[in-house]
Amino acid sequence: MTSRVTTGTSVLATLMLLTTSMLTGATATAEQTTSEYSGAKSLDILLTNDDGYDARTLGALRHTLGAAGHQVTVVAPCDDLSGSGTKQASNYVRGEPSRENTITATQPSPGVWAVCGSPSDAVLFGVQNVFTSGPPDLVVSGVNPGQNAGAVTNHSGTVGATVMAGELGIPAISVSVEIDVTTNPPQVGSVRAAASYTARLIERLQLTAGRESLLPKHVTLNVNYPVESEVEGTRITTTGRSAFVRPRFERTDLCASCYLVQPQLDLDRDPVRGSDNNALADGYISVTPLNGDWTASSETRSTLRMRLAYLR
Numbered sequence: 001m002t003s004r005v006t007t008g009t010s011v012l013a014t015l016m017l018l019t020t021s022m023l024t025g026a027t028a029t030a031e032q033t034t035s036e037y038s039g040a041k042s043l044d045i046l047l048t049n050d051d052g053y054d055a056r057t058l059g060a061l062r063h064t065l066g067a068a069g070h071q072v073t074v075v076a077p078c079d080d081l082s083g084s085g086t087k088q089a090s091n092y093v094r095g096e097p098s099r100e101n102t103i104t105a106t107q108p109s110p111g112v113w114a115v116c117g118s119p120s121d122a123v124l125f126g127v128q129n130v131f132t133s134g135p136p137d138l139v140v141s142g143v144n145p146g147q148n149a150g151a152v153t154n155h156s157g158t159v160g161a162t163v164m165a166g167e168l169g170i171p172a173i174s175v176s177v178e179i180d181v182t183t184n185p186p187q188v189g190s191v192r193a194a195a196s197y198t199a200r201l202i203e204r205l206q207l208t209a210g211r212e213s214l215l216p217k218h219v220t221l222n223v224n225y226p227v228e229s230e231v232e233g234t235r236i237t238t239t240g241r242s243a244f245v246r247p248r249f250e251r252t253d254l255c256a257s258c259y260l261v262q263p264q265l266d267l268d269r270d271p272v273r274g275s276d277n278n279a280l281a282d283g284y285i286s287v288t289p290l291n292g293d294w295t296a297s298s299e300t301r302s303t304l305r306m307r308l309a310y311l312r
Contacts, residue, residue: 040203042069043137046126046165048076049144050084050157053114057143057191061175064195065140068203073136075126077157078106078114082144084157088120088164105129119161127168138214139165140198142175143191147224149176149276149286150240159290162220166292171205171213172220173198178227178280181244181265187227194225197285215289224276224286232283239288240275242266 045065049058053076065072093101103117105125113130115122119141127135141161148156158174165172175198177189201223205214215221222239225231248264270277276286295301 040069040206042071043202043206044131045070045072046123046131046136046139047072047074048119048122048126048139048141048161050077050081050119050141050161051144052077052080053108053112055080057145060191061140061143061195061198064192064199065202068199070202072111073126073130074112075115075122075130076113077119077122078104078116081118081157083155084118084160085155086120086160086163087118087157088124089117119157120164123161123164124168127170135168135170137171138202139170139172140175140202141172142198142223143194143225144174144176145179145188145191147176147178147244147276147280148174148222149224149244149280149288150270151243152245153222153239153276153288153290159222162222163290163292166218166220166290169217171215173201173223174220175223175225177225180227182267189225189227190229194223197225198223201287218291220290220292222276222286222288222290224280224288226280226283226285228283230283231285233285234287235274235279235282235284237276237279237286237288238272238274239290240270240272240277242268242270242275242277244277 047058047062047065049055051057053074055076058074058076062072062074089103091101103115103121103125105113105115107113113122113126115125117125123139139162141158144156144158148159153159156174156176158176162172162174175194177191177194179189180187201221202214244266246264246266248262249259250262252258252260254260269281272278276288279286
C-alpha cells in the first residue's frame with residue numbers, strides 16, 4: 001500500500017460495514033441519536049481538539065455525545081493550537097526541577113480540563129492524570145472547522161491528538177467539517193450534523209465490535225464531513241496527496257527579514273484514487289483508518305534494501 005498511512009485489509013473490510021444508510025442521515029439531531037441504537041452502552045470518552053477547550057465546535061460535540069448517553073470529559077489545550085500536528089512536550093527535567101520543566105493544567109469547570117500544551121499533550125495528560133482509574137474507552141478529537149484530509153492530515157493537531165491515543169492503544173476518532181474556500185465568505189460544513197454523525201458512528205462501532213475493542217489496536221479513524229447539506233453516504237478512504245491549503249511565504253516591506261504567510265490553495269482533484277479529498281469532492285463522508293505507521297510500501301523497502309546493500 002503506497003499511502004503514507006498503512007492499514008490492514010482486514011481493518012478495511014470490517015470498516016466497510018459502516019457504509020450503509022444508517023450512517024448517512026446528515027440532518028439527524030442529537031435527540032434522534034440517543035434512540036437510534038438503544039443497545040449501545042455508555043462509554044467513558046476523553047474529548048479534545050486543537051482549537052482550545054472553550055471552542056464552540058467542541059461544545060457542540062460534547063453536547064451530542066452526552067445526549068447519546070456517554071460520559072464525556074474534556075481534556076483539551078488551553079489555547080488555539082491549530083496545525084500543531086503530533087507535537088508533544090520535550091522540556092524534560094534535567095537536574096533540579098524548575099518552572100521551565102512544567103506545563104500547566106487547570107479545571108475551569110466540572111468535567112473540563114484546560115492543558116497548556118499541544119493536543120497530544122492534552123491526551124497524554126488526561127490518560128495519566130484525569131482518567132486515574134483506567135484509560136478512557138475512546139478518545140474523540142474535534143469538531144475541527146476545516147477538513148483534515150490529504151497532506152493536511154500530517155500537520156493537523158486534531159488528528160495528532162488521536163495519533164497519541166493510538167500510540168497508547170486507545171481507540172480514537174478525529175472529526176472535521178469541510179470548508180468551501182470558493183465561496184465568499186467561505187462556507188463551513190454543519191458542525192451539528194458532523195457531531196450527530198459521530199455519535200451514530202460510535203454506536204455502530206459498538207454494535208459491530210462483538211467482544212473485541214471498538215477498533216483494532218493502534219487504529220484510529222479520521223472523519224471528514226462534507227460541506228453539502230445532503231451527503232451521499234460514507235466512504236472508507238485512504239489519505240490523499242493533495243493539500244487544499246499550504247502556506248506561501250512572500251516578501252513584504254514590513255521589515256527587512258519579514259515574509260507574509262499567505263494561503264496557497266489547491267482545489268484540483270487528488271491524484272490518489274479512493275482518497276479522502278476525492279470523497280469530499282463527491283459529497284461523501286470520508287472515514288480513513290490510520291495506524292500511525294508512515295513506513296513506505298514493501299516494494300519500496302525491498303528496492304532500497306538492494307540499493308543500500310553492504311553500505312557501512
